[in-house]
Amino acid sequence: MTISGVSALPNAKPPAARATVALVGTSHPGSAISPAAWQGALHFQDAEELLTSDFAAEAIVLAPVDETQAIEWLHILRRDARLGLKPVLLDRPFGAHAMQLSDGVAADTATAARHASEMAQRAADAGQPTATSEERLLAFLHLRPKHILTPVIEWRDTRICHYPVADTCCAPGEDGFELIDRLRSRGLLENTTLIERIHACHRCGAGQLLFVEHCPQCGGIDIGEQNFLHCYACGHVDTQETFLRHDALLCPHCNARLRHIGVDYDRALETLSCRTCHARFTEPEVKARCLQCRTSMAPDALSQRRFYGLKLTAAGELTARTGQMGDVFKLIDEFSHARPEYFLQTLDWLIDVSRRHPEVQFGVVCLTFANVHELAARLPRQRLVQLFDALAQRLRTLIRTTDLFMRESDSHCWLLLPQTSPAGMEVLLQRIAALGKTLTSDDQRIEIAVSARNSGDIPEAALGARVLMSMLRDPAG
Template sequence: MPSSSPRVAILGTAESSLSLSPLDRFGDLSELLAAPAYDVLLLDLPGPLAGQALRSLRLSESYRFSLIYCCRDQDAWCTALGDGTPPVDLGALTPLWRLWKERFALFNRGAAPERFETRVLAWLWLRSRGDIHALRDPQVPQHYRYPLLEALAIDESVNAFVWLQLMTQQGLLEEGELVDRLRLCIDCGSGRLNYVDVCAECHSLDIARQPSLHCFTCGHVAPQEHFLKDGLLLCPNCLSRLRHIGSDYDRPLENYRCRGCQAFFVDAAVEARCLDCGQVHEPEKLRVREVRHFRLAEAGRLRCRQGFVSETSHSEQFGRLNLLGARTFREMLGWQIQIVRRYREPAFSLLGLRFVNLASTLAKLGELSGHALVDSLVERLQEAVRETDRFTRSSEEHLWLLLPNTGAEGLASLRQRLARVAELLKTSEARDIELRMVGFSAPQDLLEQEDGELLLARLAGELA
């Protein structure tokens, strides 16, 4: 019979301050990995040592997804790979572990996470506030790395930045806090760049700040030392004596002189020189990359619950509609709002559908009947909408439909056609499902300063 309480162990050094005699204690990581796997680990180590131990533990199949808490000060690796500090009352570990077990059993319909994508989503799914943290590391060319992706990649070669962008475009992940903004080499993608001042004329590196004078009599401009003769200021061109600044001479704005072409200039040009490949670029032409933390999006949670096999996934069945990722849909909606706000045309409409109790009904019906019901819903929706309309699914119950070039009358007509879907839900199998609808037409319903995200939030509140 499976235990209802977790097996907890402590990994700590001889100077460990944590004194919990009932728990198994290990002083060495290799001893811990050699023992039968524990359910929950407590790392009673200084931050840097805890971070190193976490890296090794996450690479181990036994502790890849386990709850691991750092008891002392936490470094960036602890934040990226750990579960934070343990609760003050260690008895609270039991309900946390039970919740972890329940979520693991629900993930991907009980199938083990084998591919890199599913391993990452599983790790996030098992933690209600799990993030993919960016870690600053000057040893890597792009200055930042994602320790969680490196640990879960195992032997696979993964470009973290490209993979995160792809997952975000698919709607499985969403952007979190902006950490930094990098300028990268156009050729090799390195962030190791040296910005140097060069001559504005010949782009020579050999320039120097040098004070100069401007003679008002003849207009000659030259370095200040050329005007000094026997302790007096004399113009080397017209030999006029310069007594008073402002009337005889002044100091021009040109503060730099090129030792190569002898040019004078106010501001030097700037070049970005890559320290890895040696290429030279204009700063404004460098690639710009935003470094962010990432978290699991609503579509990602749907996939984790409903499974990753496209042939049996309800989410994929809805994908037969013109289904967009949540971010792409919001951007398209925002673009429509901007056009209407500026030009007052063409009109467009937005329709929100909520299938109340859909998830629980599908679970109750079982695999075969559940898919038959989803198929019927999708077919009815396909009959009611046009090829140019676009959908997104913000949760298991919420479906949003963007209707370009459709005013209030067209929206009302569509709602009538969707009454057929409501009739389908009145059958005995799906009688617990209720279809709620909310509509919006622009420009008449558009509120001042409202963007796509705020509009969706307002309409979702009306569907609650």
């Protein structure tokens, strides 16, 4: 291993202690690299050279010759156990695949170092093992709160679409899609927007399909477009050529002279014919042939795949941070049907209605699990799951089907109680307050703080749901 390093860049000083930036690549036309901008960065010829060195890069900047090299280096680096989660930046913008695997563009050492220190702060918050592919993918997203896992199109890929980041988190033989499906079904990843819809073979799932038009009668593929004329006098239908004689149209069957379209003749609806069986038809039969397994099928028999952008859920965020909270809220989430946006909308609407019609009463309750992180740090995971499962079972009995329940985060849950009087709410609040106490011994108790408002005592200052909720979330502030 040689670090061609500092001496390769004129004017470069030895790397400063704080800026452990690795610059990978050689100078080439179009590169934004100027020696002045990369002072303090250690220089490597390619990704392999960086990996075989023991240089503890906190940020890596790639200056590849082209996009193919950018993608190749990004895959090599992201798969590396030691450096894979570090910020990897590009010296200039590339296509979607490279950008998805990178942390954006940096034009100098200072920008790269700033990325590194931002990420180091989030990493300190997590510090969880990243041994399995699940842990790696969660950690990658936790370190990059704005990153949306986005599929990219690749014609060589059997499925046409793939998630490059998930692929690089996989162990050899593992599948990026299965990894994503596992995390999604555990509620740790959620869909954002629909990015692609792809038709796939119903037998093997491949997306490489050949669409071919066939004759509906004999199934042959030698079909073509033709003009057919229809003689009104005898009803004969044939190709336009058979009617043409000495620049005039004569029916080959009854010899009638066809002068005026719509009076003597018209064009037949069928415009396609088969050269094998001579059938005439208006619509060919379309068949899709899978290029992987060679199965032929009708287009409506194809399966459809939807590819979404993906991000961490609150539970995914928590799992990335604590490494052990993933299933803790499983039972609570089973009856937490309201999504945060829906909860917010409904609360806004109820506030409006009850201002105009004071007889419409409702209550809104904020439950705070005050010591959830302290418990997570102290108790074995199984015990924590048991505690929250028991809480979930009791909570469920208190909630009416008309109530909205929403888990906002690992420490806050919300209840919206339509048609509830202050007296009715008081009873419920007492029961909720009793929940934590009756569950278990003092040192293994979920502390539940409850703050609530009835529609009658919502202050005018609480202009909408958002303001009201922040007042309840933080009653002291």
